[in-house]
Amino acid sequence: MKFLNNIQLDNFLDTLISLVVAFILGGLIGFERQYRQRTAGLRTNVLVALGAAIFVDIALTLHGTDGAVRVIAYVVSGIGFLGAGVIMRQEGNIQGLNTAATLWCSAAIGAAAGADLLLEAVLATVFILAANTLLRPIVHVIERRPLDDEAELLNVIYIVCDRLESQRVMEQLNQALRQHNYPPKDIDVEPFGEQDVQIEATLIATSIEARVMNHIIELLNHIPSVRYAYWDKNTMN
Template identity: 50%
Template sequence: MLTFLPSPLPESLNSAISLIVAFTLGTLIGAERQYRQRTAGLRTNVLVAVGAAAFVDLGMRLEGSRGAVSTVAYVISGVGFLGAGVIMKEGMNVRGLNTAATLWCSAAVGAFAGADLPLEAVFVTAAVLAGNTLLRPLVNAINRAPIDESASEATYEVQVTTSPEGAGPARDLLVERLEAASYPVGGIEVVERGDDAVEVVATLVATAVAAAELDAVTNELTRLPGIRHATWSVQTAD
Protein backbone atom coordinates (compact mmCIF):
# COMPACT_ATOMS: atom_id res chain seq x y z
CA MET A 1 0.00 0.00 0.00
CA LEU A 2 1.44 3.35 -1.03
CA THR A 3 1.49 6.25 1.38
CA PHE A 4 1.93 9.80 0.28
CA LEU A 5 3.60 12.51 2.31
CA PRO A 6 1.57 15.70 2.73
CA SER A 7 2.41 18.24 0.10
CA PRO A 8 4.31 21.33 1.27
CA LEU A 9 2.50 23.42 -1.30
CA PRO A 10 -0.10 24.96 1.10
CA GLU A 11 2.64 26.25 3.43
CA SER A 12 4.71 27.49 0.52
CA LEU A 13 1.68 29.22 -0.94
CA ASN A 14 0.95 30.79 2.46
CA SER A 15 4.53 32.11 2.62
CA ALA A 16 4.23 33.51 -0.89
CA ILE A 17 1.03 35.35 0.03
CA SER A 18 2.70 36.82 3.14
CA LEU A 19 5.65 38.08 1.09
CA ILE A 20 3.38 39.53 -1.58
CA VAL A 21 1.34 41.39 1.04
CA ALA A 22 4.53 42.72 2.65
CA PHE A 23 5.93 43.75 -0.74
CA THR A 24 2.74 45.55 -1.75
CA LEU A 25 2.27 47.43 1.50
CA GLY A 26 5.97 48.23 1.76
CA THR A 27 5.74 49.69 -1.74
CA LEU A 28 2.94 52.02 -0.64
CA ILE A 29 4.97 53.30 2.31
CA GLY A 30 8.20 53.52 0.31
CA ALA A 31 6.59 55.34 -2.61
CA GLU A 32 5.54 58.18 -0.32
CA ARG A 33 9.05 58.33 1.16
CA GLN A 34 10.61 58.30 -2.31
CA TYR A 35 8.32 61.13 -3.41
CA ARG A 36 9.51 63.18 -0.43
CA GLN A 37 13.13 62.40 -1.41
CA ARG A 38 13.93 60.85 1.97
CA THR A 39 17.11 58.92 2.72
CA ALA A 40 15.25 55.61 3.00
CA GLY A 41 12.97 55.47 -0.01
CA LEU A 42 11.03 52.90 -1.99
CA ARG A 43 13.49 50.03 -2.14
CA THR A 44 14.61 50.32 1.48
CA ASN A 45 11.08 50.25 2.90
CA VAL A 46 10.10 47.35 0.64
CA LEU A 47 13.16 45.34 1.65
CA VAL A 48 12.55 46.02 5.35
CA ALA A 49 8.91 44.91 5.07
CA VAL A 50 9.71 41.82 3.02
CA GLY A 51 12.64 40.89 5.25
CA ALA A 52 10.55 41.17 8.40
CA ALA A 53 7.80 39.09 6.81
CA ALA A 54 10.27 36.43 5.70
CA PHE A 55 11.86 36.07 9.14
CA VAL A 56 8.55 35.96 10.99
CA ASP A 57 7.13 33.46 8.49
CA LEU A 58 10.24 31.31 8.90
CA GLY A 59 9.87 31.39 12.67
CA MET A 60 6.26 30.27 12.36
CA ARG A 61 7.18 27.48 9.95
CA LEU A 62 9.83 26.15 12.33
CA GLU A 63 8.28 26.57 15.78
CA GLY A 64 4.76 27.88 15.32
CA SER A 65 3.52 30.94 17.17
CA ARG A 66 6.31 30.68 19.76
CA GLY A 67 8.88 30.94 17.00
CA ALA A 68 7.10 33.95 15.52
CA VAL A 69 7.12 35.77 18.86
CA SER A 70 10.85 35.28 19.40
CA THR A 71 11.60 36.23 15.80
CA VAL A 72 9.61 39.46 16.07
CA ALA A 73 11.75 40.49 19.04
CA TYR A 74 14.92 40.07 16.97
CA VAL A 75 13.36 41.89 14.03
CA ILE A 76 12.56 44.89 16.25
CA SER A 77 16.11 45.14 17.56
CA GLY A 78 17.63 44.57 14.12
CA VAL A 79 15.57 47.31 12.49
CA GLY A 80 16.54 49.57 15.39
CA PHE A 81 20.19 49.30 14.32
CA LEU A 82 19.18 49.95 10.71
CA GLY A 83 17.22 53.04 11.72
CA ALA A 84 20.17 54.35 13.70
CA GLY A 85 22.13 54.46 10.46
CA VAL A 86 19.84 57.10 8.94
CA ILE A 87 19.86 59.39 12.00
CA MET A 88 22.40 62.20 11.73
CA LYS A 89 23.31 64.82 14.34
CA GLU A 90 24.46 68.19 13.07
CA GLY A 91 25.32 70.41 16.02
CA MET A 92 22.12 70.74 18.05
CA ASN A 93 19.95 69.48 15.18
CA VAL A 94 18.99 65.84 14.67
CA ARG A 95 17.88 64.64 11.24
CA GLY A 96 16.40 61.35 10.09
CA LEU A 97 14.22 60.50 13.09
CA ASN A 98 11.06 60.35 10.99
CA THR A 99 12.80 58.20 8.37
CA ALA A 100 14.01 55.79 11.06
CA ALA A 101 10.52 55.62 12.58
CA THR A 102 9.04 54.86 9.15
CA LEU A 103 11.49 52.00 8.66
CA TRP A 104 10.47 50.65 12.06
CA CYS A 105 6.81 50.80 11.01
CA SER A 106 7.61 49.08 7.70
CA ALA A 107 9.11 46.25 9.72
CA ALA A 108 5.89 46.09 11.76
CA VAL A 109 3.88 45.83 8.54
CA GLY A 110 6.10 42.99 7.38
CA ALA A 111 5.84 41.24 10.74
CA PHE A 112 2.03 41.33 10.59
CA ALA A 113 2.12 39.98 7.05
CA GLY A 114 4.55 37.21 8.01
CA ALA A 115 2.35 36.27 10.98
CA ASP A 116 -0.63 35.75 8.63
CA LEU A 117 -2.39 38.92 9.78
CA PRO A 118 -2.78 40.80 6.47
CA LEU A 119 -5.71 42.95 7.58
CA GLU A 120 -3.72 44.25 10.54
CA ALA A 121 -0.81 44.93 8.18
CA VAL A 122 -3.13 47.06 6.06
CA PHE A 123 -4.26 48.99 9.15
CA VAL A 124 -0.66 49.76 10.13
CA THR A 125 0.15 50.84 6.57
CA ALA A 126 -2.82 53.21 6.55
CA ALA A 127 -1.71 54.68 9.87
CA VAL A 128 1.86 55.20 8.62
CA LEU A 129 0.71 56.88 5.42
CA ALA A 130 -1.69 59.09 7.38
CA GLY A 131 1.07 60.08 9.77
CA ASN A 132 3.46 60.99 6.96
CA THR A 133 0.91 62.80 4.76
CA LEU A 134 -2.25 63.93 6.55
CA LEU A 135 -0.35 65.32 9.54
CA ARG A 136 1.98 67.45 7.41
CA PRO A 137 -0.40 70.47 7.25
CA LEU A 138 -0.77 70.38 11.04
CA VAL A 139 3.00 70.19 11.51
CA ASN A 140 3.51 73.12 9.14
CA ALA A 141 0.88 75.17 10.95
CA ILE A 142 2.51 74.51 14.31
CA ASN A 143 5.97 75.36 12.94
CA ARG A 144 4.71 78.67 11.55
CA ALA A 145 3.16 79.68 14.86
CA PRO A 146 5.20 82.24 16.87
CA ILE A 147 7.37 80.61 19.53
CA ASP A 148 6.46 81.41 23.12
CA GLU A 149 9.77 81.04 24.92
CA SER A 150 8.05 80.81 28.31
CA ALA A 151 6.02 77.78 27.24
CA SER A 152 8.27 75.89 24.85
CA GLU A 153 10.59 73.05 25.82
CA ALA A 154 13.95 73.85 24.31
CA THR A 155 17.68 74.00 24.89
CA TYR A 156 19.02 77.45 25.65
CA GLU A 157 22.64 78.50 25.26
CA VAL A 158 24.36 81.72 26.27
CA GLN A 159 27.60 82.55 24.47
CA VAL A 160 30.25 85.14 25.30
CA THR A 161 33.27 85.94 23.14
CA THR A 162 36.56 86.86 24.77
CA SER A 163 40.32 86.49 24.37
CA PRO A 164 41.97 83.10 25.04
CA GLU A 165 43.58 84.36 28.25
CA GLY A 166 40.23 85.78 29.41
CA ALA A 167 38.31 82.48 29.02
CA GLY A 168 38.59 81.59 32.71
CA PRO A 169 37.32 84.92 34.12
CA ALA A 170 34.63 85.08 31.40
CA ARG A 171 33.45 81.60 32.35
CA ASP A 172 33.13 82.60 36.00
CA LEU A 173 31.28 85.81 35.13
CA LEU A 174 28.91 83.96 32.83
CA VAL A 175 27.99 81.35 35.45
CA GLU A 176 27.67 84.03 38.14
CA ARG A 177 25.31 86.25 36.14
CA LEU A 178 23.14 83.35 34.97
CA GLU A 179 22.75 81.90 38.45
CA ALA A 180 21.96 85.37 39.80
CA ALA A 181 19.10 85.46 37.27
CA SER A 182 17.91 82.04 38.56
CA TYR A 183 19.12 80.15 35.48
CA PRO A 184 21.46 77.36 36.66
CA VAL A 185 24.06 76.17 34.18
CA GLY A 186 23.89 72.53 33.14
CA GLY A 187 27.12 72.53 31.15
CA ILE A 188 29.77 74.89 29.86
CA GLU A 189 32.45 74.61 27.19
CA VAL A 190 35.08 76.78 25.55
CA VAL A 191 35.23 76.83 21.74
CA GLU A 192 38.18 78.32 19.84
CA ARG A 193 37.25 81.00 17.32
CA GLY A 194 40.58 81.71 15.70
CA ASP A 195 43.94 82.61 17.20
CA ASP A 196 42.81 85.57 19.25
CA ALA A 197 39.27 84.70 20.31
CA VAL A 198 37.35 81.98 22.15
CA GLU A 199 33.67 81.50 22.80
CA VAL A 200 32.42 80.39 26.19
CA VAL A 201 29.10 78.55 25.77
CA ALA A 202 26.82 77.82 28.74
CA THR A 203 23.87 75.43 28.39
CA LEU A 204 20.99 76.19 30.73
CA VAL A 205 19.23 73.60 32.87
CA ALA A 206 15.86 75.35 32.54
CA THR A 207 13.61 74.21 29.69
CA ALA A 208 11.67 77.48 29.58
CA VAL A 209 13.00 81.00 30.00
CA ALA A 210 11.88 84.59 29.53
CA ALA A 211 13.55 86.17 26.50
CA ALA A 212 13.67 89.58 28.18
CA GLU A 213 15.59 88.15 31.12
CA LEU A 214 18.23 86.56 28.90
CA ASP A 215 18.51 89.80 26.92
CA ALA A 216 19.17 91.64 30.17
CA VAL A 217 21.86 89.12 31.16
CA THR A 218 23.66 89.32 27.82
CA ASN A 219 23.47 93.13 27.78
CA GLU A 220 25.03 93.20 31.24
CA LEU A 221 27.75 90.76 30.20
CA THR A 222 28.62 92.86 27.15
CA ARG A 223 29.44 95.82 29.37
CA LEU A 224 31.85 93.84 31.56
CA PRO A 225 35.64 94.12 31.04
CA GLY A 226 37.12 91.44 28.81
CA ILE A 227 33.80 90.47 27.17
CA ARG A 228 33.76 91.32 23.48
CA HIS A 229 30.30 90.04 22.66
CA ALA A 230 27.45 88.21 24.40
CA THR A 231 24.35 86.60 22.96
CA TRP A 232 21.97 83.69 23.47
CA SER A 233 20.28 81.15 21.25
CA VAL A 234 17.55 78.53 21.48
CA GLN A 235 17.18 75.11 19.90
CA THR A 236 13.75 73.53 20.07
CA ALA A 237 13.60 69.96 21.32
CA ASP A 238 13.26 67.28 18.63
Protein backbone atom coordinates in the same frame (compact mmCIF):
# COMPACT_ATOMS: atom_id res chain seq x y z
CA MET B 1 17.05 15.10 -0.98
CA LYS B 2 15.75 16.12 2.41
CA PHE B 3 14.51 19.41 1.04
CA LEU B 4 11.81 17.56 -0.90
CA ASN B 5 10.17 16.61 2.40
CA ASN B 6 9.90 20.28 3.31
CA ILE B 7 8.07 21.23 0.14
CA GLN B 8 4.42 21.61 1.01
CA LEU B 9 2.12 23.40 -1.39
CA ASP B 10 -0.04 24.91 1.37
CA ASN B 11 2.96 26.38 3.18
CA PHE B 12 4.44 27.63 -0.07
CA LEU B 13 1.25 29.46 -1.04
CA ASP B 14 0.97 30.90 2.47
CA THR B 15 4.54 32.21 2.25
CA LEU B 16 3.94 33.61 -1.22
CA ILE B 17 0.87 35.55 -0.11
CA SER B 18 2.69 36.91 2.95
CA LEU B 19 5.63 38.11 0.88
CA VAL B 20 3.43 39.65 -1.80
CA VAL B 21 1.48 41.58 0.83
CA ALA B 22 4.70 42.70 2.56
CA PHE B 23 6.11 43.79 -0.82
CA ILE B 24 3.03 45.83 -1.75
CA LEU B 25 2.52 47.46 1.63
CA GLY B 26 6.23 48.18 2.09
CA GLY B 27 6.20 49.64 -1.42
CA LEU B 28 3.35 52.01 -0.57
CA ILE B 29 5.21 53.35 2.44
CA GLY B 30 8.50 53.47 0.56
CA PHE B 31 6.94 55.35 -2.35
CA GLU B 32 5.84 58.15 -0.03
CA ARG B 33 9.37 58.33 1.41
CA GLN B 34 10.97 58.24 -2.04
CA TYR B 35 8.62 60.96 -3.29
CA ARG B 36 9.82 63.22 -0.49
CA GLN B 37 13.43 62.27 -1.27
CA ARG B 38 14.19 60.83 2.13
CA THR B 39 17.28 58.77 2.93
CA ALA B 40 15.40 55.47 3.17
CA GLY B 41 13.10 55.30 0.17
CA LEU B 42 11.21 52.75 -1.88
CA ARG B 43 13.68 49.88 -2.02
CA THR B 44 14.78 50.19 1.60
CA ASN B 45 11.26 50.08 3.02
CA VAL B 46 10.30 47.18 0.75
CA LEU B 47 13.37 45.20 1.79
CA VAL B 48 12.76 45.88 5.48
CA ALA B 49 9.14 44.71 5.19
CA LEU B 50 10.15 41.65 3.17
CA GLY B 51 12.97 40.75 5.54
CA ALA B 52 10.72 40.90 8.58
CA ALA B 53 8.05 38.87 6.78
CA ILE B 54 10.55 36.18 5.75
CA PHE B 55 11.99 35.76 9.23
CA VAL B 56 8.59 35.61 10.90
CA ASP B 57 7.17 33.26 8.27
CA ILE B 58 10.10 30.85 8.66
CA ALA B 59 9.80 30.89 12.45
CA LEU B 60 6.05 30.33 12.21
CA THR B 61 6.57 27.37 9.90
CA LEU B 62 9.32 25.75 11.98
CA HIS B 63 8.25 26.47 15.55
CA GLY B 64 4.70 27.77 15.40
CA THR B 65 3.39 30.79 17.26
CA ASP B 66 6.02 30.71 20.00
CA GLY B 67 8.82 30.79 17.45
CA ALA B 68 7.18 33.66 15.56
CA VAL B 69 6.84 35.70 18.76
CA ARG B 70 10.53 35.27 19.58
CA VAL B 71 11.60 36.29 16.08
CA ILE B 72 9.33 39.35 16.17
CA ALA B 73 11.07 40.46 19.36
CA TYR B 74 14.43 40.21 17.61
CA VAL B 75 13.09 42.11 14.59
CA VAL B 76 11.90 44.95 16.82
CA SER B 77 15.31 45.32 18.46
CA GLY B 78 17.38 44.59 15.35
CA ILE B 79 15.70 47.19 13.14
CA GLY B 80 16.98 49.84 15.53
CA PHE B 81 20.50 49.45 14.14
CA LEU B 82 19.23 50.08 10.63
CA GLY B 83 17.22 53.09 11.77
CA ALA B 84 20.27 54.57 13.47
CA GLY B 85 22.01 54.63 10.10
CA VAL B 86 19.57 57.18 8.67
CA ILE B 87 19.72 59.57 11.64
CA MET B 88 22.14 62.44 11.07
CA ARG B 89 23.14 65.57 12.91
CA GLN B 90 23.52 68.57 10.62
CA GLU B 91 23.73 72.28 11.40
CA GLY B 92 22.68 71.64 14.99
CA ASN B 93 19.56 69.72 13.92
CA ILE B 94 18.77 66.03 14.23
CA GLN B 95 17.55 64.71 10.88
CA GLY B 96 16.16 61.34 9.91
CA LEU B 97 14.13 60.50 13.00
CA ASN B 98 10.89 60.26 11.04
CA THR B 99 12.52 58.09 8.37
CA ALA B 100 13.96 55.79 11.04
CA ALA B 101 10.54 55.50 12.67
CA THR B 102 9.01 54.71 9.27
CA LEU B 103 11.53 51.88 8.78
CA TRP B 104 10.55 50.55 12.18
CA CYS B 105 6.90 50.61 11.12
CA SER B 106 7.73 48.89 7.81
CA ALA B 107 9.32 46.08 9.79
CA ALA B 108 6.16 45.82 11.88
CA ILE B 109 4.04 45.55 8.74
CA GLY B 110 6.33 42.86 7.36
CA ALA B 111 6.17 40.96 10.63
CA ALA B 112 2.37 41.11 10.59
CA ALA B 113 2.30 39.86 7.00
CA GLY B 114 4.70 37.05 7.85
CA ALA B 115 2.49 36.06 10.77
CA ASP B 116 -0.52 35.86 8.41
CA LEU B 117 -2.14 38.92 9.99
CA LEU B 118 -2.84 40.45 6.60
CA LEU B 119 -5.76 42.70 7.52
CA GLU B 120 -3.80 44.05 10.46
CA ALA B 121 -0.87 44.78 8.14
CA VAL B 122 -3.12 46.67 5.73
CA LEU B 123 -4.69 48.66 8.56
CA ALA B 124 -1.27 49.56 9.96
CA THR B 125 -0.15 50.73 6.52
CA VAL B 126 -3.13 53.07 6.26
CA PHE B 127 -2.30 54.65 9.62
CA ILE B 128 1.43 54.97 8.80
CA LEU B 129 0.70 56.69 5.49
CA ALA B 130 -1.77 58.98 7.26
CA ALA B 131 0.87 59.90 9.84
CA ASN B 132 3.41 60.78 7.14
CA THR B 133 1.00 62.72 4.92
CA LEU B 134 -2.09 64.01 6.71
CA LEU B 135 -0.21 65.16 9.80
CA ARG B 136 2.47 66.98 7.80
CA PRO B 137 0.52 70.27 7.32
CA ILE B 138 -0.39 70.30 11.00
CA VAL B 139 3.26 69.90 11.99
CA HIS B 140 4.26 72.83 9.77
CA VAL B 141 1.60 75.06 11.33
CA ILE B 142 2.71 74.19 14.87
CA GLU B 143 6.43 74.60 14.08
CA ARG B 144 5.90 78.09 12.70
CA ARG B 145 4.39 79.32 15.98
CA PRO B 146 6.55 80.79 18.77
CA LEU B 147 7.59 78.28 21.43
CA ASP B 148 6.07 80.33 24.27
CA ASP B 149 5.73 83.88 25.53
CA GLU B 150 9.04 83.85 27.44
CA ALA B 151 11.45 82.05 25.12
CA GLU B 152 11.40 82.03 21.36
CA LEU B 153 13.75 80.05 19.15
CA LEU B 154 14.74 82.16 16.17
CA ASN B 155 16.32 81.12 12.90
CA VAL B 156 18.73 83.78 11.71
CA ILE B 157 20.51 84.17 8.38
CA TYR B 158 23.84 86.02 8.42
CA ILE B 159 25.28 87.51 5.23
CA VAL B 160 28.48 89.48 4.80
CA CYS B 161 28.56 91.32 1.48
CA ASP B 162 29.87 94.37 -0.33
CA ARG B 163 28.38 97.56 1.11
CA LEU B 164 27.48 98.93 -2.33
CA GLU B 165 25.60 95.75 -3.29
CA SER B 166 23.77 95.27 0.01
CA GLN B 167 20.41 96.45 -1.30
CA ARG B 168 20.53 94.02 -4.21
CA VAL B 169 21.57 91.18 -1.90
CA MET B 170 18.63 91.90 0.42
CA GLU B 171 16.25 91.84 -2.54
CA GLN B 172 17.55 88.43 -3.59
CA LEU B 173 17.33 87.22 0.01
CA ASN B 174 13.70 88.33 0.30
CA GLN B 175 12.87 86.70 -3.01
CA ALA B 176 14.36 83.36 -1.92
CA LEU B 177 12.58 83.47 1.44
CA ARG B 178 9.22 84.29 -0.13
CA GLN B 179 9.66 81.45 -2.61
CA HIS B 180 9.99 78.96 0.27
CA ASN B 181 7.37 80.65 2.46
CA TYR B 182 9.85 81.76 5.16
CA PRO B 183 9.03 85.47 5.62
CA PRO B 184 11.60 87.50 7.58
CA LYS B 185 10.56 88.94 10.92
CA ASP B 186 13.30 91.56 10.94
CA ILE B 187 16.35 92.50 8.85
CA ASP B 188 19.27 94.44 10.34
CA VAL B 189 22.26 95.83 8.45
CA GLU B 190 25.47 96.74 10.28
CA PRO B 191 28.94 97.81 9.11
CA PHE B 192 31.43 94.96 8.78
CA GLY B 193 34.94 96.24 8.15
CA GLU B 194 35.66 99.12 5.81
CA GLN B 195 33.87 97.97 2.65
CA ASP B 196 31.38 95.34 3.79
CA VAL B 197 28.17 95.08 5.80
CA GLN B 198 26.58 92.26 7.71
CA ILE B 199 22.93 91.51 6.97
CA GLU B 200 21.09 89.71 9.77
CA ALA B 201 17.66 88.35 8.77
CA THR B 202 15.52 86.90 11.55
CA LEU B 203 12.81 84.55 10.30
CA ILE B 204 9.27 84.29 11.64
CA ALA B 205 9.32 80.48 11.44
CA THR B 206 10.56 78.90 14.67
CA SER B 207 11.36 75.64 12.91
CA ILE B 208 12.51 75.16 9.36
CA GLU B 209 13.67 72.37 7.09
CA ALA B 210 17.45 72.25 7.03
CA ARG B 211 17.38 71.02 3.44
CA VAL B 212 15.49 74.12 2.29
CA MET B 213 17.61 76.51 4.33
CA ASN B 214 20.84 74.97 3.07
CA HIS B 215 19.56 75.49 -0.46
CA ILE B 216 18.88 79.17 0.26
CA ILE B 217 22.33 79.60 1.81
CA GLU B 218 23.91 77.96 -1.23
CA LEU B 219 22.12 80.40 -3.53
CA LEU B 220 23.28 83.36 -1.45
CA ASN B 221 26.90 82.17 -1.43
CA HIS B 222 26.86 82.08 -5.22
CA ILE B 223 26.13 85.82 -5.42
CA PRO B 224 29.44 87.48 -6.48
CA SER B 225 29.19 90.33 -3.96
CA VAL B 226 28.52 87.99 -0.99
CA ARG B 227 31.64 87.14 1.02
CA TYR B 228 29.88 84.35 2.90
CA ALA B 229 26.44 83.43 4.21
CA TYR B 230 25.24 80.99 6.87
CA TRP B 231 22.30 80.40 9.19
CA ASP B 232 22.06 79.69 12.88
CA LYS B 233 19.53 79.52 15.72
CA ASN B 234 19.25 82.01 18.56
CA THR B 235 17.06 81.94 21.65
CA MET B 236 15.34 85.20 22.54
CA ASN B 237 13.91 85.54 26.06
